[in-house]
Amino acid sequence: MSVLNKLQPEGVFAIFEQLCAIPHGSRNTKAISDFCVKFAEQRGLRYIQDENNNVIIFAPASAGMEHAQPVILQGHLDMVCEKTPDCDLDMEKQGLRLQTDGEWVWADQTTLGGDDGIAVAYALAILDDASIQHPPLEVILTVDEEIGMLGAASIDLGQIGGRRLLNIDSEEEGVLLTSCAGGATVSCSIPMMWSVKKGLRVTVKIHGLRGGHSGTEIDKGRANANVLLGRFLNELDKEYPYALCTVDGGLKDNAIPRESTADMIISPDYLEELCAYAAKTQNAWREEFGENDPEIAVSVQEIGIDSHEVMFGDCRRNTLAVMSQLPNGVQAMSQEIEGLVQTSLNLGILKTDFRGVHMTFSVRSSINAEKDALMEQLADLMARYGGGAEINGEYPAWEYRKESKLRRIMTQVYTEQYGEAPKIQAIHAGLECGLLAGKLPDLDAISFGPDIEEIHTTRERLSIPSVQRTWNFILGVLKACK
Template sequence: MAVLKGLKPEKVFAYFEKLCSVPHGSGNTKIISDLCVSFAEEMGLKYRQEPCNNVVIWKPASPGCESAEPIILQGHIDMVCAKTDDCTKDMTREGLDLMTDGEWVWADKTSLGGDNCIAVAMILAILSDDTLVHPPIEAVFTVDEEVGMDGAFALDCSDLRGKKLLNLDSELEGVFTVSCAGGMRSDCLLPAELTDAAGTEGFGITVAGLQGGHSGADIHLGRGSANRLMGRVLAAALEKFPGLRLAAISGGQFDNVICSRCDAVAALPTGSGAAFTAFIREFDAGLKNEYAVTDPGVTLTCAAAEAAKAVPAERTATLVQALAAMPQGVEAMDTDFPGLVQTSLNMGVVKLDGDGLHITFSIRSSIASRKLMLAQRVRAVAALAGGTVAERGVYPGWQYKRESKFRDTLLAAYKDLTGKDGVVEATHGGLECGLLMEKIPGLDAVSMGPELHDVHSVRERLNVPSTERTYELVCELLRRSC
């Protein structure tokens, strides 16, 4: 029996459950893309599937609305795959285990992927409903938004006629996003090699229990980054234990997720065990004090570990100092939108491989020059450590449009349905609207969505009543656009 059966809107949650039944992490979107294609074929709708797995579906206007301007409905089909330490699910091959209490929907021991499959489910429900009044609809489903908006970069817009875009990739009901930060990814490599570690004993070090979160939506909350904290731990350990050598380090999977756990192995001179354990215990107490409010579950632990090979001590010092010196978190707040982060950086992934220490960052700013300035700082620290930086996934910001009839129509519909005024704001998160506006001159856009909490984490949950109200609002906007 379907887990979400009986939740309203029934069609939306039926499609959402179907989408969640197949794996669709970033870079693994072929199955869900084909599912969207099968839907279009079953409905007899024109569609196009791109080599990268983007899908575009067209639905003609309902009777009487043929002369109305088309509306583009858009969401992305990939998700961030996060799971608990004890979860055995292979998210590259298996779907999600959905759960609900009638008020919220979540996935057992994994992220939910409501960001952004709830948008896809809503659009499929609209496309399948021949009772709705609507203008021509151009439904755009993009891939790999979570790892650099690759699908939006690749999207062929030459056959799209719509000049109004409703992006459904926001997570606060009643909040209508009209501007977003631009961003980029920076991949650092600090060369190093592992050599024999005879005469040392190994210690596994773990920073865990942090809340993590979205590097755009949650970066201002002061939550700890396990990668940054591990850099602090190792830098402090170097001062107390000369000769420490780095044997391993691994933290994070995604550059746009605040890292919640980092593991490292340090090789210390034999006989350092008792003193090192005491050092870790003292540092753990300090972290618990610092993060008592934002990350009350933080822990720093150590245990004996294998360390047959490690980076030489002198090179270890350089790597650790660079890791500790790299920027992390909020750099500047916005002056036009009080309370909004203007510029930030997230050290999402840290890993020691055979060729050296890899550090991957997500950089965001609503001011292009500030984004470039922060990228320059990363390059400078890497250069001082003898490393290199490759930059990718540079995407533009979305500038606020002061006059918008499309936005006015949406806000009026929201007021009529709820009796409340919508909140118009900018976001520090990255949205595909900026890229689509570059590709489609004259495009007007608004982003909205139902209530989603703790996206990109195992605590992610979708509010059911909010989903119903949001779906009703989208349908009303379509009706008023005829």
């Protein structure tokens, strides 16, 4: 039964609901890619689908606009899959459980994937409506944007003729983005040796955090559960003895982690003191982070008396030392654009296995030299404690274009429709425009989109009125691109 069938624009929400029924987390994009291919085939449109599941769909101009230069509509097919701890949905195999109150759309207990399912829905709805006026269209739908823009890096754009690109991958209506930070994923590891210790096994859990996008929310003063866990373990080490089994937290490098846990072996006589220490720490953190993260919780769960592998000697010391010294969060603010984060990093994933402790960071900067220096700092820190670092998914910054015909067109259309000029801004989060501009010389690109709140979290929601207004805006821009 359809949940969104009464919402406007009807064609956009009908397609969006179909997309949400298809599991499409990063690295799980074959089904949604095939959906787009079938969509093109059923409408007799030429398409390209590559081995990585990127899709390009070509549509001829509407009547009277045959001589206009092509316009590129662009978004990504994958989403960040996050869910609440009590959610029973298998996001690898099951579709989302959509809900709406007539003003917002969200998914029950999971992320919604409005980032960037709404771009795909807009593009396909335009291709599906013969009454819409538009130049020749080239729809570029990439994969694995959320894990390093891998699709944009691998896609072959040799058959693309357009040099005007509408990137529908932003979450604030009324803002036209004209540049973004570059970034990379840095995977760090501390090698491990193990011994066996018997005692009371407990799990310390840092939870209740707000989390968020590691680009757009990195400056909101929200806590990082993995960083807090490191603080807790290092302070605890000064007060009481414990043996450390594992540290684990976070699922995505580009999402600020909401939960992190440590398994440890303690003396049974120490349990009451540990619980009191956890409560004291929780109160101190709630005061420290205030309204930015008011529900931080530190809990202790008793598992039972047993023998378990624990981190041995120097390996444990190295792990605690790294976790206490690693940089995280905002590192520099822009001197040119007020309020813009220039350089940051996020410890998004913390994981323990038999080989060691692994830490995955999302590093971002609009200054390449600062990005490189930050990655070198991580590598040096790891090397100091016997570990290593590997850089993956590096992508360039998207530089501001002083002269932009597309920006003038979009500003004019927006002003006519809204009665005021849009905001022209840069963003700290990564966008695919930089990679695409490197493949398409002289590319004129703008990123924009409807209001989407709390992306990459289970509180994500999409504004219905904003989707309608942005739809009208897109149609106006296409009509004006003569």
